[in-house]
Amino acid sequence: MHETAFQIFINTLLANNFVLAMFLGLCPFLGVSGKLNTAFPMGVATTFVMLVASLCAYGLNMLLSAFHLEFLRLIAYIVIIASTVQLVEMVMKKYSPALFRALGIYLPLITTNCAVLGVALFQTARDYDFVQSITFAIGGGLGFTLALVLMASVRERLQLSNVITLAEGTALSLMLAGILSLSFMGFAGLGG
Amino acid sequence: MSAKHPTTEQAPPATPTWAMIRTLGLVAGICGLVIVGSYQGTYDAVAANKRIAMERAVFKVVPAARSINAYYALEGGGVAKAEGEAPAGAVNFFAGYDETGKLVGVAAEGVAKGYADAVRIMFGYDPDCGCVRNIGVVAMRETPGIGDKIAKDKEFLANFEKLDAQLNAGMSALAHEIVTVKHGSKTDAWQVDAIAGATITSRAVGRAINDAAQALLPKLVPHLDKIKDKS
Amino acid sequence: MTPSTTAKWDEFMEGIWKQNPIFVMVLGMCPALAVTVSAVNAISMGIATTFVLTCSCLLVSLMRKMVPKEVRIATYIVIIATFVTAVDYFIQAISLALYDALGAFIQLIVVNCIILGRAEAHASRNPPLVAVSNALGMGAGFTIGLFALGSVREILGNGTLFGFSLFGEHFQPWVIMVLPPGGFFVLGAWLLLFAWFERRKQAIKEAGQHA
Numbered sequence: 001m002h003e004t005a006f007q008i009f010i011n012t013l014l015a016n017n018f019v020l021a022m023f024l025g026l027c028p029f030l031g032v033s034g035k036l037n038t039a040f041p042m043g044v045a046t047t048f049v050m051l052v053a054s055l056c057a058y059g060l061n062m063l064l065s066a067f068h069l070e071f072l073r074l075i076a077y078i079v080i081i082a083s084t085v086q087l088v089e090m091v092m093k094k095y096s097p098a099l100f101r102a103l104g105i106y107l108p109l110i111t112t113n114c115a116v117l118g119v120a121l122f123q124t125a126r127d128y129d130f131v132q133s134i135t136f137a138i139g140g141g142l143g144f145t146l147a148l149v150l151m152a153s154v155r156e157r158l159q160l161s162n163v164i165t166l167a168e169g170t171a172l173s174l175m176l177a178g179i180l181s182l183s184f185m186g187f188a189g190l191g192g
Numbered sequence: 193m194s195a196k197h198p199t200t201e202q203a204p205p206a207t208p209t210w211a212m213i214r215t216l217g218l219v220a221g222i223c224g225l226v227i228v229g230s231y232q233g234t235y236d237a238v239a240a241n242k243r244i245a246m247e248r249a250v251f252k253v254v255p256a257a258r259s260i261n262a263y264y265a266l267e268g269g270g271v272a273k274a275e276g277e278a279p280a281g282a283v284n285f286f287a288g289y290d291e292t293g294k295l296v297g298v299a300a301e302g303v304a305k306g307y308a309d310a311v312r313i314m315f316g317y318d319p320d321c322g323c324v325r326n327i328g329v330v331a332m333r334e335t336p337g338i339g340d341k342i343a344k345d346k347e348f349l350a351n352f353e354k355l356d357a358q359l360n361a362g363m364s365a366l367a368h369e370i371v372t373v374k375h376g377s378k379t380d381a382w383q384v385d386a387i388a389g390a391t392i393t394s395r396a397v398g399r400a401i402n403d404a405a406q407a408l409l410p411k412l413v414p415h416l417d418k419i420k421d422k423s
Numbered sequence: 424m425t426p427s428t429t430a431k432w433d434e435f436m437e438g439i440w441k442q443n444p445i446f447v448m449v450l451g452m453c454p455a456l457a458v459t460v461s462a463v464n465a466i467s468m469g470i471a472t473t474f475v476l477t478c479s480c481l482l483v484s485l486m487r488k489m490v491p492k493e494v495r496i497a498t499y500i501v502i503i504a505t506f507v508t509a510v511d512y513f514i515q516a517i518s519l520a521l522y523d524a525l526g527a528f529i530q531l532i533v534v535n536c537i538i539l540g541r542a543e544a545h546a547s548r549n550p551p552l553v554a555v556s557n558a559l560g561m562g563a564g565f566t567i568g569l570f571a572l573g574s575v576r577e578i579l580g581n582g583t584l585f586g587f588s589l590f591g592e593h594f595q596p597w598v599i600m601v602l603p604p605g606g607f608f609v610l611g612a613w614l615l616l617f618a619w620f621e622r623r624k625q626a627i628k629e630a631g632q633h634a
Contacts (some may be wrong), residue, residue: 003305016308018227021456021603026474027536071231074511075223075504076531082500093467103571114534126310166622170449171614185602188392191456207491215490219498223505230509237516245519331523335600336460336581400440 005135008128012139014187018115019147025115029148030173032106039143039152045106047141049117052088052148053081054137057120058130077120085111115144150180194298217314250286253316253326254297257288263419265411271418283408288316294420295319298412301330301357302404306396309333311342313400317357318411319416324355331409332393339393348387356381357405362412373399431556438560444537445568445610446617451537454528455569456606462585464524465573466566471514471529473562475506476538477555480546484554487547499542500533507532537561575609576600 003011018024025046032042033094060076092100110116119140123133154176162171210352235404250260262274267281274284283299298317303310312330329343342348360367368382378385384401386394444450444488454472459465479502483490489497511529515522522529532538541561546554577583580600599605 007305021308023453023603023606024531026452026456027450030449042609071508071512073228073509074533075227075501078500078504078533079497114531117531117534118527121530127525160454166618167615171611171618174607174611174614178611181607182599182604185604207493211489212491212494215486215498216494216501218489219486223501226505227508230512234512234516238512241516241519261444333526335598336601337596 003132005131008132009135009139010190012136013143013146014184015190017143017147017184018118018140019144020177020184022118024118025113028109029144029151029177030108030170033148033151033173034155034167036088036149036152036156041102042106042109043141043145043148046057046110046115046144047083048111049085049088049110049113050116050137050141050144051134052084053116054078054119054123054133056084057123058133061124073124074121077117079162081116081120082111089123115140145182152175154180227275248284248329249301249328250288250299253299253314254286254288254327255326256290256296258291259289259422260299261287261289261419261422263287265408265415267411269411270415271381271412283404283411285408285412287419289422295416295420295422297325300404300408302400302402304396304400304403306332307334307390307392308341311393311396311400313354313397313404315401317405319413321354322356322358322413324352324357324395324405327352327397327401334390334393339390341387342397343405347389348385351378351384355384355401357409359413361411363414365406366402366409370398370402370405375413431553434553434556435560435563436562438557438562439567440559440564442559443500443564443568445565445572446613449614450540451535451565452610453531455565455572456603456610458525459569459573459576459606459609460601461577461581461583462522462570464521465522465569467514467521468525468528469562469566469569471525472532472535472538472565473559475503475510475532476541476562476565477558478506479503479538479542479594480554480558481545481551483542484549484551487549490547495543495547496539499539502534503538503542519540537565541592562571571604572609575613576605579609580605583589 012018016022020028028042028046033039056146057077057080060080063152064070064073085107092107119137123136127136128136137163151173155173158172158176167175201362235242247260251257263271263276263285263375264269264282265285266279272279272282283300285319287295288297288299290296299314300317301312301314303312305311308331311332311334314327314328314330315324327349332340332342334340334342343364355370356368357370359365366382368380370384372384372386372391373379374391375386375388383387384394384398442448447456458468479499482502483499486498507530510532514525514529536557541558545557549557552631568630574584577585578589579597580602582588582594582596588594597605600609
């Protein structure tokens with residue numbers, strides 16, 4: 001099966017959006033989507049970590065396959081994701097304090113964002129090559145950001161409107177996510 | 193997903209390094225034992241499960257077969273028994289034999305991107321008429337009630353009663369590419385009539401078969417006599 | 424019952440009702456929505472998660488006195504990943520069809536925040552038996568939650584329960600319920616129902632106080 005990088009990008013960004021179609025990364029999606037000015041940095045930070053994790057997972061998988069140690073894959077991925085996040089945090093703090101101030105508080109949260117591990121696992125399961133893996137990670141991250149920003153915009157407006165008190169909170173967010181997910185289904189088939 | 197992360201640690205009493213290393217070493221040891229144990233313990237059952245699933249799929253698309261052999265069609269032409277690692281460029285396929293050990297059909301797997309994820313198709317190839325005879329869905333995540341019709345829709349499956357897959361004169365590729373056409377516009381024997389409303393999934397089926405047939409048949413058909421009888 | 428067994432029973436019930444991971448804490452949403460297209464998938468996922476949760480909590484609890492706090496998260500993650508890998512192989516050995524249906528979400532149990540949360544907040548501070556009862560309760564609560572989602576989605580979206588047809592062949596399935604949006608809608612509806620119950624209970628209590 002061959003997919004061009006462009007197809008992968010469009011598919012992960014829209015048709016198979018990580019949050020709205022594949023249910024990855026729902027905790028931050030429901031937790032951090034209250035305000036637009038936190039949702040966007042969170043999305044960018046996640047995209048960045050996904051890219052780094054995808055690169056590491058690609059290299060690690062080559063190494064594990066070479067030694068026939070596939071049964072250690074999961075444990076290796078999760079450890080490498082956790083440690084790269086810490087490393088990224090430290091490097092960022094040292095060389096770009098401004099960026100660290102903007103994204104820093106979100107980094108620890110991202111370690112256990114299942115979208116990040118999801119990128120690593122799916123790219124392995126689908127045998128993506130290097131370029132495909134990178135586009136998959138970027139598309140997935142931007143898709144996550146898009147979903148987060150859309151959700152935050154809707155929720156900001158919702159605060160000004162009259163809602164039945166019973167539905168306030170998570171139940172309403174879930175219904176909203178359902179409607180967003182329904183509209184994203186319209187993108188199906190876009191990436192060929 | 194988020195987890196409670198240690199962000200606030202007020203002046204912890206320094207832990208000796210050896211304690212950390214001891215703990216991590218112990219954990220690594222226990223975990224290593226658990227993983228290797230469960231891998232070894234389930235290895236045979238997993239392999240048996242995979243074999244059964246594969247055989248079931250092959251028997252479905254080559255119904256006349258009573259026994260199956262797995263082969264590789266080699267890069268430069270020719271076939272070899274599927275044992276150990278596949279040589280570079282080789283294509284995996286299965287040959288089905290009847291009670292007397294005569295070749296009744298060949299089965300191979302194709303894969304293409306569908307609506308949601310990869311669609312894996314097993315198809316049967318009949319060497320006598322040079323055509324694709326039956327298909328079975330090995331794995332898919334297509335929309336229930338729409339895309340997943342490819343597994344059951346009678347009208348769609350009728351496409352694969354005798355789908356033309358003849359090779360061209362030079363035996364380098366299929367004479368006609370297998371293509372999926374819009375519902376109701378099938379004119380030739382190498383076309384697949386799509387399901388109305390599920391064009392993307394139908395197209396994936398056509399592409400999966402075409403890609404796999406283009407890769408396999410030019411290597412296999414000139415050497416069919418080598419696997420004619422069960423060895 | 425002796426006081427200690429009652430305490431363990433309370434620990435067990437905690438996860439099923441008062442702190443139900445899905446309906447009350449709203450944790451572990453990814454597998455909860457992704458695999459609940461049928462009741463069988465939901466229960467299998469619940470059992471797999473319960474297994475990982477219980478084993479990890481037992482090990483964490485046994486080692487609680489010797490894990491320095493600098494490396495505790497790393498230790499917990501390695502322990503959890505180990506048991507998830509084991510479950511991954513067990514499911515492959517039991518049924519490949521089930522393995523394909525659950526897909527990557529078996530391996531994604533690793534990042535289910537319920538497990539790390541329980542290991543960190545409960546198992547690392549309690550003796551093994553208490554930790555295990557709490558973990559079993561949480562796992563059972565999670566399984567019940569998944570089953571509530573999975574059965575509703577299967578009945579509405581497919582007209583079946585555990586694969587048996589309920590309404591005969593003239594039933595027109597509400598397909599959207601087994602598609603991604605349906606997951607959000609059904610969980611939202613369950614949460615609404617629970618909120619309504621909670622409010623009614625409160626109202627009755629207040630009425631009782633007034634009278």
